[in-house]
Amino acid sequence: xxxxxxxxxxxxxxxWAVVFAVTADSLxxxxxxxxxxxxxxxxxxxxxxxxxxxGSARQLLELNAAVSVVAAVALGIAATGEKxxxxxxxxxxxxxxxxxxxxxxxxRRRTLGSQWPLRLAGAGSTLFGIMFLVMSGANNPxxxxxxxxxxxxxxxxVIQAWVLAHRTHRVAEAx
Numbered sequence: 001x002x003x004x005x006x007x008x009x010x011x012x013x014x015x016w017a018v019v020f021a022v023t024a025d026s027l028x029x030x031x032x033x034x035x036x037x038x039x040x041x042x043x044x045x046x047x048x049x050x051x052x053x054x055g056s057a058r059q060l061l062e063l064n065a066a067v068s069v070v071a072a073v074a075l076g077i078a079a080t081g082e083k084x085x086x087x088x089x090x091x092x093x094x095x096x097x098x099x100x101x102x103x104x105x106x107x108r109r110r111t112l113g114s115q116w117p118l119r120l121a122g123a124g125s126t127l128f129g130i131m132f133l134v135m136s137g138a139n140n141p142x143x144x145x146x147x148x149x150x151x152x153x154x155x156x157x158v159i160q161a162w163v164l165a166h167r168t169h170r171v172a173e174a175x
Contacts, residue, residue: 002052003168006118007161009045013154016041021147027086031143032079035086036072038150039093043068057107064100067093083143084136090146091132098125117163121156125149 020034043065050061071093078085102122105115128149135141 002049003161003164005045005048006157006164009041010154010157010159010161012041013038013150013157015154017147017149017151017154020150021144024143024147027079027081027083027143032076035075035079035090035146038146039068039071039075042097043072053104053108055107057104060100060104060107064097064104067096067100071097083141084138086143087132087136087141087146091129091136093129094125094132094149095129098122098127098129101125115160115163117156117160121153121160124152124156128152 016034016038020031020038023031023034046061046065046068050058050065053061071089074089075086075093078089099122102119105118105122109115128145132145132149135145
């Protein structure tokens with residue numbers, strides 16, 4: 001279950017990043033829709049991931065899903081304004097979800113191993129969040145960094161899926 005979820009989440013993020021990179025020159029309606037869609041994808045993935053978890057990891061994933069839904073609404077509103085508004089909202093969301101992802105990856109190391117790609121993704125999301133907040137105050141800020149953020153996170157999820165597949169294969173060979 002986790003392997004498929006991580007792979008799908010990663011591939012969708014990479015695909016989203018490609019489409020966003022091509023269209024993110026200005027705040028059009030299409031870009032606004034993409035901005036709302038990205039945290040909603042994260043919310044669905046977090047809820048799906050939470051189903052197989054217990055305790056604090058489950059609670060953090062459910063909280064992450066709620067934060068992502070709020071972020072989607074806030075991004076829809078911000079997309080009617082300036083690019084700096086979008087970067088500020090996206091930055092807060094990336095920061096909060098990055099910290100949650102990092103904590104979840106650390107807490108479930110017993111069941112899924114070290115999850116180093118997801119630890120990197122959580123740390124990267126946190127750093128990107130800070131970067132987006134700083135960029136939000138710049139003159140004529142660019143949204144293209146959001147595509148880099150999504151592609152990087154997507155790649156880390158694909159790598160995590162590969163790590164899980166490799167680990168599952170090793171365990172199967174040992175038995």
